[in-house]
Amino acid sequence: MTREAAVKTCAQVLDNRAEALGDLELVRRSQSGSREAFSELVRRHQHLVYNVAYRYMRDATLAEDMAQESFVKAYRLLKGFRGDCSFTTWMYRVTSTTCLTELNKRKKRGEVELTADNGSLMCSTEHKPAEKDMKEQIRRCVTRLSDRYATIVTLYYLKGISYDEIAEVMSVPLGTLKTWMFRARKQLRTIVEKELTDNDAVFRTHR
Numbered sequence: 001m002t003r004e005a006a007v008k009t010c011a012q013v014l015d016n017r018a019e020a021l022g023d024l025e026l027v028r029r030s031q032s033g034s035r036e037a038f039s040e041l042v043r044r045h046q047h048l049v050y051n052v053a054y055r056y057m058r059d060a061t062l063a064e065d066m067a068q069e070s071f072v073k074a075y076r077l078l079k080g081f082r083g084d085c086s087f088t089t090w091m092y093r094v095t096s097t098t099c100l101t102e103l104n105k106r107k108k109r110g111e112v113e114l115t116a117d118n119g120s121l122m123c124s125t126e127h128k129p130a131e132k133d134m135k136e137q138i139r140r141c142v143t144r145l146s147d148r149y150a151t152i153v154t155l156y157y158l159k160g161i162s163y164d165e166i167a168e169v170m171s172v173p174l175g176t177l178k179t180w181m182f183r184a185r186k187q188l189r190t191i192v193e194k195e196l197t198d199n200d201a202v203f204r205t206h207r
Contacts, residue, residue: 023087023088024087026038027041027078027087030075031079038078045088046071048088049067049070049095052095052099053066053095053098053099055160056100056103056159058158066098066102069098070094070098073094073097074091074094077094093168096165097169100151100169103154103155104150104151107142107147107151107154108143141188141192141195142188144191145187148180149188152166152180152184153184153188163177163178163181
């Protein structure tokens, strides 16, 4: 057997052994400094992490970036993993938090877009601007909510994330999240109504 073949065979044996290990054992070995063990965790969970990231970002390129960032963050935080939940659940939370952080950054930069096709976010008014203008107004109004309310409105209405998942990611009871959402919608309606009223007043002034 050549040296190259021997190295390849050894690598295959190590890979097979890694596959036979459970996630918690791989985590333990990763915590002890084994890069091979962490690489196996990445291989096992990369599809899950990408899918979670895509649900938040709704863009393939951004999802890939967030998936990579999530694993980098997981590697840094792995020392604190104690096995209170499965590694899959823990990795889901790390990915969700990573995406939430990025969405909040984009919100502050004014890059979060909110579609205007959900009637529960609208106010009843005769003076409706063009659809494009309405979308832009709602986007601006969402950025004026608190970080907490802007986050849950964006996740639920724009990203399609369920109440249960949002509550888990934000580590709050489901009832608390629903209360926050009720208040967030109420505040958003008030902001949108004021925006429309102000715009209408400006329009009448310049007629």
